Amino acid sequence: MDGQPLLEKGIPVVAPPPGAEAYLKAQMWTWQPVLRLEKGATYNMHLSSVDINHGFSLYPLNLNLQVAPGYDYALKMTPNQTGDFRIICNEFCGIGHHTMVGKVEVVEP
């Protein structure tokens, strides 16, 4: 570690400690940051949008919700399998909507 933030394609990678609050920000047209979570640990997820309505859709799981600006959508999440998960915006949010993706990595503790 050289004190520099870990980046993946220019997007910061955040690994919150188990049991901590984990934040995901939707903005035209990315979901940030890349979250690195531990399998079996429970996190308090907070989803927010800073501009307009976005969709939070976690693939390949079937988890969908809409995230409107001005709100904090909180959910408790316990990953039970490792791997890379994609967040895909499934609510039209302007011309770059189809490029709006994000990533959640689940690793062994």
Added chain:
Amino acid sequence: MILRTCPVLGLKRARQRCHRHRLFPRRVIAALLVVLTRWQAVHLLSPVWYYRVLTAHGLMLIFILFFEMAVLYFAGPILLNCRLPAPKVGWAAYGLMLIGTLMVEYYVWTGKADVLFTSYVPLRADPGYYLGIILFAVGALAVTFLFLTTMVVAKRERTYEGSVPLVTFGALTAAVIAVIAVIALVHGAAIYIPTFLWSLNLMSLDAEVYRIVWWGLGHSSQQINVAAHVACWYLLAGLTVGGVVLNEKVSRTAYVLYVLMPAQSFQLNLLPYWQRTLWGSAFWPQPRRPCWRSASVARS
């Protein structure tokens, strides 16, 4: 008023031009373009035009109401053998709907409203787009009230006996849902008024409030279509193969439920489909009276 006898229905009706409302053929082309764009091997449109065409295509869900309004004119004055109480109001309403439609089309096709059918605030379109939808909704609402007035006039002038024909009853259902979709519980199209003001920076509007209220229109407006087209099924069954309804009370009860369910809880919009399937398929057609005629006409 000069009346003629309709060769198909055998009913007297005013000598006037038919109300012909048609969707623009370009909407069909628009739908085709959407398909060819999603198909990656062809990928016809750029993202900008894809969303633009998709917006125009989605708005068909509103502009299809031209047909429902035509059904109201048919199920009202024609099936009830009655005069249209205020033709000028009808033309004015039609004008409002037409102007509203043209405004919306203009702003969509010139790229000033790339917001899809849902137009979730705070995604912003030109104020003219929202105003167009408001004008259209006001026009549709006026036609609906004209239909309700026609029913009152027909009753008062005794142009029919017994209960209204089932098809008219079905159209009444569509009309009531239309009123609900636009104004009742301050939900539905009414949300476009604050949205219009918001687009002019005259007020603020919460994203979640918009979304919840808007869906009062999104779902209910489709119930108008479905109620009207079930009424048309009854009509066509009667006209084409002479089918009539075994138990009209059941059909009418289903229609009443159809109003109550979406009105009370539009989230439960699966329920009306369930009713429609169950009641609609099981109880017709059986020989009794044609569903497009009132009781007295059928007896004679």
